[in-house]
Amino acid sequence: MVELLQNIIDGLGRGGIYALLALGIAVVFGIMHLLNFAHGELITIPGYLTFWAFNNGFNWWTVVPLIIISAVITSLVIERIAFSRVRGATDFTLLLTSFGIHFIVSALFLVYVSASVQSIPRPSWFADTIAVGQLNLEVFDLLVIGVTIVVLAGTTWLLQRTMFGLALRAAADDFDTARLMGINSDSVIRGAFALSGFLAGVAGIFWLMRAGSVTPSAGLNPMISGVLAALIGGLGSLKGAVLGGLALGMAEVLIRSWLPGGISQLTDGFVFVLIALLFIFRPGGLLSVPSVERV
C-alpha cells in the first residue's frame, strides 16, 4: 500500500512533466493540425543555453527565466522559419517537416557544438526527500506536481477567460470560420506557439534538472513522451493531453516496479506495447475527439 502510494507520487512527478509537454503539443495540433515532432527542441536549445549560462556564472535562480524565455523564442522562431510555410499543407507534409526540424537541430548541435555530453549541475536540493509517515517524498517530485498544478490552472484561466483563449479555442474548432469571423490567424497561431513554448520551457526546467546534462539529441525523449502522452489522451483534446501525460508517467513508474529485475530495462518497450494496444482498441485515445467524416 505504502509502495503503491509512493509509486503514485513518483508517477505524478514524472507525469506532470509529460502533461506540460503534451499540452503544448495539443495546443499546436488543435490550431494547425500539426503533430509537432520538433517539440523536444524547445528543451534542447534552452538546454545548451543553460549549459553556457552555468559556465558564465549563472545559477538556477537566474537560469529558470532564461530557459522559459528561450523556449518561447525558439518556438516562435521555428514557427516563423518553417511551420508558417507549410500552413494548410497535407498532414504528411506537416509530419515530415516537424520531424525534419527535430533532425536538423540535433545535427547542428552535433556538427557545430559537440557530440559529447555537456553536463548541467543539479540544484543542491535535488535528491532531498521529506518523510511523511512511512512515505519518502522527493522534493523534486513535489515541486513538479505543485508547479504543474499552478501552470495548468493558469493555462485554463488563459484559455477560458481571456480574449486570446476564446480566439484560440474558436480557431481550434474551425480555423476557416474563425478567420472569417475576424480572428487574426497569424497572431492566434503565434500565440499558440508561444504558449506551447512556455509550457515546454517549464517542463524543460525539470527535464534538465533531472537529466543533469544536454546532448545534441536531448530533444528526442521529451518529444516522444510528449507526443505519446498527447496521443494517449486523444489528439486535439487539451484535457486529454494532461490526462495522457499523467497516465504515461504513472504507467512508466508502475511497470518499472512490477517488472522483475532482469528485464526492468525493457520498461519503455512494454510502455510502447501498451500504447499500441490502446491505439488498436481505442484509436482516438482516451478522450477521443469524434471526427466526423464529411460526405
Add this chain to the structure above:
Amino acid sequence: MFPDKRRDILSPILGSVALFVLLVGGGLIYQTILGSGSAERLVTTMLIDAIIVIGIQVYIGNTGILSFGHIGFGAIAGYAFAVFAISPEEKVKRIPDAPFGLLDVQLPPVVAIFIAIVVALIAAVIIGIGLARSGAKSGAVAPTIITLALLFVTHEVTQNWSDLTGGNRGGLAFGIGDSLNSRWPILLALFATLLVARFFGQSRAGKLAVAAREDNLAARAMGVNPLVQQMSALLVSVAIVAVGSSLRVFEIGSILPDRFFFDYTILTVAMLIVGGRNSVTGAVLGVAVMTAALELARRLGQDGFEIFGIGLDDAPLDWVFRENLNTVVLGVSMVGFMIWRSKGLLEDWELDQWLFDKFRGEDDPEPDRLAELEDPGSFEFAASGIHVSFGGFKALSDAGITAKSGEIVGIIGPNGAGKTTFVNVITGMVEAQRGDFRIDGEDLFGKPSYALSRRGLVRTFQNLRLFNALTVRQNVEVSALVAAQHRDGRVHRDPDALVAEAGLWEHRNRRARELDYGNSRRLELARAAAMSPTFLLLDEPTSGMSDSESVAMIEQVRHMARTVGAGVIVIDHDLAFITGISDRIYMFDQGEVLAVGTPEEIQANPAVKAAYLGSSAVT
C-alpha cells in the same frame, strides 16, 4: 490482375531495365573515374539503400501513409538473417547463450534470407492488423505513431535481448571472409525489387491502393476495401525491405542495433521524399541524388579537402565545413523539400508510363458510342422504416423508397429534409438506428459501404470526390477493376468507352483535379457507371451547374444508366431537374416521406407546395 498487358506488364519490365541500367551504370562510371576502394563501397551502399528505399516506396507511395517503422522491420529481418547465417564458431564468441538452440544453426545465406523474409512478414501481419484497427488512411497520424513505436520497440529489444542479438556492444558479426564479397546478389536483388515494385504499382492492388490514397471515402464507395490494399502493399514492401536489410548485414559483415534505427530511417525516408514518393522512378532518383549530395557534404566537411585548389580548411570556411556536415544536409534537404516541393523532384512521374504514353501518342481512336442495353434484367430495391438521429435531432424517421431497374426515381425536398442522409444510409456511410433495405430480397442493412457498392448500389457525391491525382481514364479504370472482380453476371463496359460516353474523351489523359466543375460531375457519373451498378445513386448531380448544363445532364444520366442497365435514384432540390428526369418522385420533408407520385402528381400536391414554397403560397 493487369488490365492492359502492354501498359502494365511489358512497359514496367522495360522501365525496370532502364532504371537499373541508369542507377548501376551511373555508379560504375563514378567508381571507375575515382578508382578508389571507398568509391566502390559507396556505390555498393547506394545499391543496397536503393533496394530498401524502393521497398518503402511500395508502402508509402501507394497508400500515402507515412511509415517510420520500415527500418524496424529491417532490424527484425537483419537479425533473423544474421542469427541463421553466421557460423556457430562466430556465434559462440558473441552470443554463447543464444536461446532456442540457435547457437548451432548455420544455413546458407540464401536460405537465411528467406527465413528473414518470413520472420519480417509475420511481424508485418501483426503490425498491419494494428494499422488497420487504427483507421489507417493517407496522411493519418495514428499509423505513423504505431510504426514509430515499432521502430523504438525493435531497437529496445535488440539492445536489451543480448542473449540473442549480442546487444549494443557485441552485436553479431560474420567471420573474416564470410561476408558478402561479390556484388552480384545485390544487383540481382535490386533488379527483382524494381520489377516487383513496378508490377505492384500497375497491378490491381496497387491501383486500388492509390485510389484509396487519393480519397479513402470515394474508394470505399467504389467497392474498394482500403485495408486489404494497404495490407498487401505492406507485405510486399516489408518483404523487399527484408531482402535489402539482410544484404546490408551480409555486406557490412555485422549488425548492431543502431544500424537499423533512427538515422537510417531518416536517411531512407529523406531519399524517398526528395526523389518523389509516389513513383519508383522517384525513389531511384532520390537514392542517387541524396547519395551524391551527402557524399559531397561529407567530403567538404573533411579536413584537407580542396575545390579548384582552394582549401576549405581556412577560417571561416573551416568552421562551416566540418565533419558530419552531411547530417545537416540530410535534415535541411528533408525540410526544404517539404516546404518548397513537398511531392519531391518527380512527384508521381514514372519513367515507363511516360515512355508508354509517348510511343502510343495522342491519336488513339475514340471508342464508338455504346448502345443501350436491351434487357437490363429486373431488380428491385426496397428501403423501409429507416430511422437516423444525430443526438436528439431526428434526421430520418420511418423513411423508405422503392425502385426498379430501368426506372428513374427522384427524391426531392428542401434543405435538411434528410435526402443526403438517406443516400448515406443506403451506401453505408451513415449508420441508421433501425431500418431495412434490400435488393431483390437480399438484406443489405448495416453492411459496410464497399460491400454495398459491390452489391450494385453505387453513388456519386454532392461535393465531388474524384481521385484527384489520377487521370480521367484511371479514375474510371479503378471502378472497372472492382467491377471485373465483384460484379459477376453484369455487362462490363470498357472504361475508355464510358469516358467517351461522358464526353470526356479529349480530357482522358488529364488529371481529375484539372477538370472544371461540369466535367468533374460527368466523370463521377462515368466512374460510377463503370462499377456496372444495379442502382446509380446520384447526390445532387447538377449542383453548381447552369440551367442548360442541367438539361444536358438529364439526357446524359438517362443514357448512361441505360448503357449499363442500372436503375437511378437521384436527389436534388432543383424541382425542374427532378421533374424533368424522374419517372416517380418521393418528396421528403423533415425526415419523412411526405408524398409519392409521378412528376405531375407531385407538382400538383398542395403539401409539396407548402413544404417547398411555404404554406402561404398554398392558401
